[in-house]
Amino acid sequence: MQDKSILIIGEAFFPEEFVINDLAKYWKNNGYSVEVLTRTPSYPFGKTFSGYKNSIYQKTYFENIPIHRVPVIQGYQKSKVIKILNYVSFVFFASIVALFIGRRFDKIFVYQTGPLTVALPGVLIKKLYNKNLTIWTQDLWPDTVYAYGFKPNRLLDTVLNTLVKLVYNSSDKIAVSCKGFAPKINAYLKSEKVISWIPNWSIISKSASNKLNFSGEINFTFAGNIGKVQNLDKVLLGFSKAVKEFPEAYLNIVGDGSSLEDLRSLVEEEKIPNVNFIGRKPLSEMPDYFEASDVLLISLVDAPIYEIMIPSKFQTYLQYKKPIFAVMKGEVPNLLSEFHLGLSADSNDIDMIGDRFKEMMSLSKIELDEMSLSAQTLLFQYFDRNKNLMKLSEITLD
Structure with a gap:
């Protein structure tokens, strides 16, 4: 095999828990020289991780993979201004690093989980050094910008459309x-x-190591980032309608994020019973929570972009062969219906959310188990780790 060197560019990398860590190790283990250009780890809290310095530049390692890190502006989770400054900061500092290191790589791979601006250092290397550029898009701009709450206007439309055209027309593979x-x-x-x-694959695959026993007869569990777009306020209000008739039902929320305290306040103000805020847990412990649950919950706000998205937690949920309750529109509810894996509700309709909770609360253990029989089929058909690692390697490294 001819030696190849790959530079991965992205906002997120180990110790942040994303599928890109798995891909980087796969390429490294298959004989490729891999390096990463990213920022100081801070997701999802918006704060620098313990053990890391938020320096202008630092070099760390993961599985013998060199990681070039640029600074992060902390507090971006709660401020649009800081979020935008972070986008600009990453482009500025990462582009400087790219100028110094970009020439020595054969392939540039952009892992775009949030802002499309993360691709600009890769475009710079492409233009200056004529390197092959691949982008793996996880978040669609400009749609996500508007879904987040920015109001469309002529200037913003022009800037975003110019950025999108530049990035994708500069990319060799998409x-x-x-x-x-x-x-x-x-x-x-x-x-x-x-x-x-x-598509993404599940980054959690092991079985539970410690048997957990949740309270109640039926447990719904949401796991992941707790932010504005997760729409958990409406989920809680829907649950409050259902739990009155099913007092042995519990809703467990595992994770952390910018909306957590607001949700705690909502539960207190509305006196919603049987809600457990468990906090953020390491990936190694998550199988215990999935195995202890009866139904796994996925939720997103009502926006056109989210109708065509499959959040990565969906693949993880499938891995544990549990019924899924999707409070959202679009692709995920369609898959649940096609493969008979669960129920869905309109993300804006609190009464409908409550009714679907009641419907699932009414099912027996046997009926719930039958609802998840096709999970393995769907996983293998679309979300198989080995298949998708090979596909990414084929388009990036050929």
């Missing part, structure tokens, strides 16, 4: 984590390109 992204990206391309659908 992969998307959600099938619905492809036609939207295609509209910005000057010439025809193949856009490969390569």
Whole structure:
């Protein structure tokens, strides 16, 4: 095999828990020289992780993979201004590092989980050093910008559309984590390109190591980031309607994020019973919580972009063969219906959310188990780790 060197560029990398860590190790273990350009780890809290310095530049290692880190502006989870400053800061500092190290790599791989601006250092290397550039898009701009709450206007539209055209027309290969992204990206391309659908796979796969016993007869569990877009306020209000008739039902929320304290206040103000805020847990402990649950919950606000998205927790939930309750519209409810894996509700309709909670609370253990029988089929068909690692390698390294 010919030696190849790869630079991965992205906002997130170990110790932050993303699928890119797995991909980097896979390439390293298959004989490729891999390095990473990212920022100081801070997700999801918006604060520098313990053991790391928020320096102008620092070099760390993960599984013998060199990681070039640039600073993060802390507090971005609760401020749009700081969030935008972070985008600019990353582009500025990462581009400086890219100028010094970019020439020595054969391939540039952009892992875009949030802002599309993260790709600009990769575009710079492409333009200056004529390197092959691949982007794996996890979040669709400009749609996500508007879904987050920014109001469309002529200036913002012009800036975002120019950015999107620049990034995707500069990329040699394009992969998307959600099938619905492809036609939207295609509209910005000057010439025809193949856009490969390569979804995420579960980064948690082991069995439970400690048997947990939740309170109650039926337990719903949400796991992951707790922010504005997760729509958990409406989920809680829907649950409050159902739990009155099913006092042995519990809702467990595992995770942390910018909306956690607001949700705690909502539970207290509305006197919603049987809600457990468990806090953030390491990935190694999450199988214990999934195995102890009867139904796994996924929720997103009502926005067109989220109708074509498959959040990465969906693949993880499938791994544990539990019924899924989706409070959202679009692709995920469609898959639940097609494979008979659970129920869904409109993310804006609190009464409907409550009714679906009641419907699932009414099911027996046997009926709940039957609801998840097709999880393995769906996992293998679309979200198989080995298949998707090979697909990413084929489009990036060929």
